[in-house]
Amino acid sequence: MKEILIGKLSKQALPHEWFTIGGSVAFLALALLIIIVITRKKRWKWLWNDWLTSVDPKKIGIMYFIVGGFMLIRGGLDAIMIWLQQALGASNVPGLTGEAAHGYLSADHFQQIFTAHGNIMVFFVAMAFVFGLINYIVPLQIGARDLASPFMNTLGFWLFVGGVLMVNMFFLLGGEYAATGWLAVAPLSEKAFSPGVGVDYWIWSLQISGIGTTLGAINFIMTILKMRAPGMTLLKMPLFTWGSLCSMLMAVTIFPLLTATLFLLFFDRYLGTHFFTIMGGGNQMMYTNLIWMWGHPEVYVLILPAFGVFSEVVSVFSRKAIASYKSAVLGMIGVSSLALSVWLHHFFTMGASANVNAFFGLMTMLIAIPTSVLVFNWIATMYKGRIRFDTPMLWFLGFVAVFAMGGISGVMLAVPPIDFQLHNSLFLVAHFHSTVIGGVLFGIFCALAYWFPKLTGIKLNERIGRKAFWFWIVGFCMSFIPMYLLGLMGATRRLDHYDSSTGWQPLFILMFIGGLVIATGAVLQLAQILASFIQKKKLYDRTGGDPWDGRSLEWSTASPPQFYNFTSIPIVTSRDAYLQMKLKGLTKPKFEDIHVPKNTAAGIYISIFGFLIGFAFVWEIVWLAVASVIGIIVVFIVRGFDEHSEYTISSHEVQNLEQERTKKDMPLFSKNNNDTDEEMGVWDLTKYLAFFFSDIIRKKLWHKW
Amino acid sequence: MVENNKNNLHIDHEAAATDRAMFGFWIYLMTDLLMFAVLFAVYSVLFKSTQGGPGGSELFSLRLALTETLILLTSSFTVGLAMIAARRFNKSQVLFWFGVTFALGVAFLSIELKEFAELIHEGHTLKINAFLSSFFILVGTHGLHITFGLLWMSTTLAYVIKRGLNSQLVRKLAMLSLFWHFLDIVWIFIFTIVYLKAFV
Numbered sequence: 001m002k003e004i005l006i007g008k009l010s011k012q013a014l015p016h017e018w019f020t021i022g023g024s025v026a027f028l029a030l031a032l033l034i035i036i037v038i039t040r041k042k043r044w045k046w047l048w049n050d051w052l053t054s055v056d057p058k059k060i061g062i063m064y065f066i067v068g069g070f071m072l073i074r075g076g077l078d079a080i081m082i083w084l085q086q087a088l089g090a091s092n093v094p095g096l097t098g099e100a101a102h103g104y105l106s107a108d109h110f111q112q113i114f115t116a117h118g119n120i121m122v123f124f125v126a127m128a129f130v131f132g133l134i135n136y137i138v139p140l141q142i143g144a145r146d147l148a149s150p151f152m153n154t155l156g157f158w159l160f161v162g163g164v165l166m167v168n169m170f171f172l173l174g175g176e177y178a179a180t181g182w183l184a185v186a187p188l189s190e191k192a193f194s195p196g197v198g199v200d201y202w203i204w205s206l207q208i209s210g211i212g213t214t215l216g217a218i219n220f221i222m223t224i225l226k227m228r229a230p231g232m233t234l235l236k237m238p239l240f241t242w243g244s245l246c247s248m249l250m251a252v253t254i255f256p257l258l259t260a261t262l263f264l265l266f267f268d269r270y271l272g273t274h275f276f277t278i279m280g281g282g283n284q285m286m287y288t289n290l291i292w293m294w295g296h297p298e299v300y301v302l303i304l305p306a307f308g309v310f311s312e313v314v315s316v317f318s319r320k321a322i323a324s325y326k327s328a329v330l331g332m333i334g335v336s337s338l339a340l341s342v343w344l345h346h347f348f349t350m351g352a353s354a355n356v357n358a359f360f361g362l363m364t365m366l367i368a369i370p371t372s373v374l375v376f377n378w379i380a381t382m383y384k385g386r387i388r389f390d391t392p393m394l395w396f397l398g399f400v401a402v403f404a405m406g407g408i409s410g411v412m413l414a415v416p417p418i419d420f421q422l423h424n425s426l427f428l429v430a431h432f433h434s435t436v437i438g439g440v441l442f443g444i445f446c447a448l449a450y451w452f453p454k455l456t457g458i459k460l461n462e463r464i465g466r467k468a469f470w471f472w473i474v475g476f477c478m479s480f481i482p483m484y485l486l487g488l489m490g491a492t493r494r495l496d497h498y499d500s501s502t503g504w505q506p507l508f509i510l511m512f513i514g515g516l517v518i519a520t521g522a523v524l525q526l527a528q529i530l531a532s533f534i535q536k537k538k539l540y541d542r543t544g545g546d547p548w549d550g551r552s553l554e555w556s557t558a559s560p561p562q563f564y565n566f567t568s569i570p571i572v573t574s575r576d577a578y579l580q581m582k583l584k585g586l587t588k589p590k591f592e593d594i595h596v597p598k599n600t601a602a603g604i605y606i607s608i609f610g611f612l613i614g615f616a617f618v619w620e621i622v623w624l625a626v627a628s629v630i631g632i633i634v635v636f637i638v639r640g641f642d643e644h645s646e647y648t649i650s651s652h653e654v655q656n657l658e659q660e661r662t663k664k665d666m667p668l669f670s671k672n673n674n675d676t677d678e679e680m681g682v683w684d685l686t687k688y689l690a691f692f693f694s695d696i697i698r699k700k701l702w703h704k705w
Numbered sequence: 706m707v708e709n710n711k712n713n714l715h716i717d718h719e720a721a722a723t724d725r726a727m728f729g730f731w732i733y734l735m736t737d738l739l740m741f742a743v744l745f746a747v748y749s750v751l752f753k754s755t756q757g758g759p760g761g762s763e764l765f766s767l768r769l770a771l772t773e774t775l776i777l778l779t780s781s782f783t784v785g786l787a788m789i790a791a792r793r794f795n796k797s798q799v800l801f802w803f804g805v806t807f808a809l810g811v812a813f814l815s816i817e818l819k820e821f822a823e824l825i826h827e828g829h830t831l832k833i834n835a836f837l838s839s840f841f842i843l844v845g846t847h848g849l850h851i852t853f854g855l856l857w858m859s860t861t862l863a864y865v866i867k868r869g870l871n872s873q874l875v876r877k878l879a880m881l882s883l884f885w886h887f888l889d890i891v892w893i894f895i896f897t898i899v900y901l902k903a904f905v
Contacts, residue, residue: 148725148726148729149725149726149729152729214736218729218732218733218736219729221729221732222725222728222729222732225728226721226724226725226728227725252732252735252736253739255736256736256737256739256740256743257739257740257743259740260739260740260743260744261743264743264747264842267831267838267842271831271832272831272832273831273832273835273838273841273842274754274832274834274835274838275747275751275835275838275839275842277835280754280756280832280833280834280835280838281751281754281755281756281834281835281836282751282754282835282838283750283751283754283835286747286750286751290743290747595718633856637860640860640877641860641864643871643873
């Protein structure tokens with residue numbers, strides 16, 4: 001009876017180790033704090049109506065950023081823990097008596113941490129930011145009011161949130177995450193070798209968020225291909241939109257493979273099938289093939305929007321059109337099509353024939369060509385440009401340096417004989433992080449610095465921003481250049497301890513210190529955002545939405561844009577559409593009736609049921625799974641046949657809304673008494689915060705809350 | 706005049722929405738097709754892994770499979786007729802032809818379930834070996850799609866009865882018919898790769 005009701009759940013599932021208790025307490029405390037603040041401020045209705053059920057891609061984009069930001073901290077803590085373990089993990093250190101400890105983590109716990117680190121950073125940080133950016137920027141860039149299917153968009157977002165909850169659920173129940181590496185290769189991930197719930201949590205967190213990704217990608221493709229402003233032909237699209245389009249086309253190609261593969265692994269574990277098992281004639285290398293057919297293109301899904309960001313930034317900050325637009329587009333298309341035929345380079349050691357390895361090695365080397373075309377495009381754009389070195393440009397230059405390092409080591413790894421030596425070594429890990437931190441993460445930071453004024457109407461604090469950048473770049477070199485060296489010296493990846501006679505420990509310690517420097521950079525970024533909001537009067541973007549002298553249509557709107565984006569849909573005649581309009585002279589806005597989608601909570605409900613399905617299968621509670629499937633079907637039917645999902649605001653109302661906005665903005669524009677103040681530095685911010693908090697304590701201001 | 710203009714705008718808005726939705730549905734179908742592609746690839750890798758047990762030629766009945774194929778092909782024809790009626794907003798014909806399609810779908814599904822039940826009854830379950838695992842999951846996934854198609858069909862038809870045919874419902878029916886044709890195409894590959902291949 002008990003088994004039917006609650007499946008495998010038992011008292012042992014409750015947190016009882018230091019990290020699960022710590023994690024649970026931290027998450028619950030955070031949740032409690034948020035709940036208390038919202039209740040005291042009476043903001044539940046506002047939260048639900050204005051944000052959670054919103055179908056506005058701009059709001060959904062910001063929610064993606066917030067969740068992604070939290071997960072970046074969560075995954076970053078994992079990284080610091082890994083580095084600390086490796087810095088401490090030398091045994092037989094001379095001078096220390098006896099067998100010195102193997103670091104501070106057990107081998108099993110260490111494995112769970114690097115698995116979680118990989119999953120969180122790829123799925124719940126990089127994907128979150130990329131999707132957030134596309135949500136916010138692409139409709140603005142193509143002159144659209146919304147996405148093709150607003151409902152699919154919220155559904156995709158909430159499924160992503162369901163995945164985020166699932167990946168952290170093990171703190172609360174179960175106490176273990178997968179200890180298999182981020183792709184959970186079979187047969188290690190099979191029931192025979194990973195009997196616990198860790199792999200099940202892994203499967204369902206990826207499954208739920210992966211389905212959300214597929215839906216989101218379909219939606220973006222529809223939007224970009226069907227909803228561009230009149231006159232914007234494909235070859236007049238801004239390059240960020242091009243990057244997003246290529247990326248999303250790849251996403252719809254590969255995410256179904258992930259979904260199918262995860263289902264097969266789930267069937268192996270749950271139904272006892274024999275796809276990837278050792279017994280019963282299963283084929284383990286088939287899993288490796290299938291998962292990498294998704295896994296390799298996935299990193300290109302992440303990097304292509306970043307390429308788009310850099311194309312925008314380098315052009316705006318060099319005050320020049322991008323050099324050879326068409327070759328940049330071709331470069332992106334080339335990268336995305338080649339990316340689909342290189343997956344086997346992840347396991348040259350599988351034992352395929354020399355010809356197979358040679359083919360995939362060549363394809364991998366070829367992909368360097370379109371990528372370099374893009375890099376040369378950007379450099380050529382800077383040539384003879386009047387360059388401004390604001391933080392977005394710094395992130396771009398940092399990217400060029402770090403990504404070049406990652407790219408070159410990538411071409412080295414593409415040569416099968418070299419790969420045989422470096423396979424599974426830290427060299428590979430260093431290569432991967434050079435491309436993903438240097439490419440994707442720097443791209444995201446660049447994008448945030450560039451579009452932050454659009455998101456909030458406030459420019460980011462440059463002083464702290466520059467510091468943050470330098471901490472990131474120096475920290476990156478300190479932690480990843482030693483990693484290349486260690487890899488060449490033979491250190492394998494996923495190493496939790498090693499003998500001190502290898503002489504690796506100093507480098508591992510250097511890596512750990514580098515990690516702390518990076519963490520400082522991240523803290524500075526938070527400080528930067530905080531300082532910008534504190535000095536918002538000074539940093540208010542007085543240009544009314546176009547602080548960088550932008551070239552594409554998103555800069556033609558207010559900052560932040562109204563929920564309908566454009567009062568009238570712009571007509572595009574050339575690339576750099578907004579620049580063209582500015583040259584011709586801006587025309588007075590026209591007003592027209594606008595169709596706006598209504599808010600909906602259906603995405604939240606479906607995601608809750610989706611989460612419950614995953615939870616039910618992790619703990620083998622059949623009734624809950626069945627009930628949740630029925631729940632999803634019911635929500636779909638109710639939502640699917642709702643014929644009143646839109647409302648219209650008349651041109652008159654639009655005009656009123658616009659006037660209200662201008663009235664609200666006016667005083668902010670004119671206020672320039674603070675202009676002589678300098679931007680806050682770190683020290684000013686610390687002083688400010690110290691005064692702020694001492695004030696609260698002195699005057700007992702918390703009673704007001 | 707202004708009123709008329711507004712109406713036109715509304716119709717344009719609606720037509721554009723339909724256009725986008727159909728395009729999106731095509732992309733969705735392609736993603737679903739890729740999932741099937743994985744299952745076909747897996748079946749092609751594993752169909753010899755019988756571990757000494759009986760293979761396809763001993764377990765499958767070509768006659769049943771052919772019957773299933775003919776039923777599904779016929780249902781594709783009837784769903785086509787239903788869509789012609791839907792484009793003419795002919796409610797009774799829509800209900801009739803979708804009704805026939807629904808019945809054919811149920812017939813197909815019951816034959817498939819009977820086949821599965823017999824195999825399981827004789828002890829050839831999906832736990833026995835990799836061949837049976839991949840067979841059950843590939844054909845079963847198709848069957849699950851058919852089940853969802855039938856569920857979708859019945860709810861949409863219920864709304865057609867309740868609300869009558871409007872352009873939104875016709876759009877839903879058009880998607881449904883695409884989905885149905887898509888499942889038919891997948892089945893033809895299943896018939897070829899799973900059933901016919903077992904006997905050559």
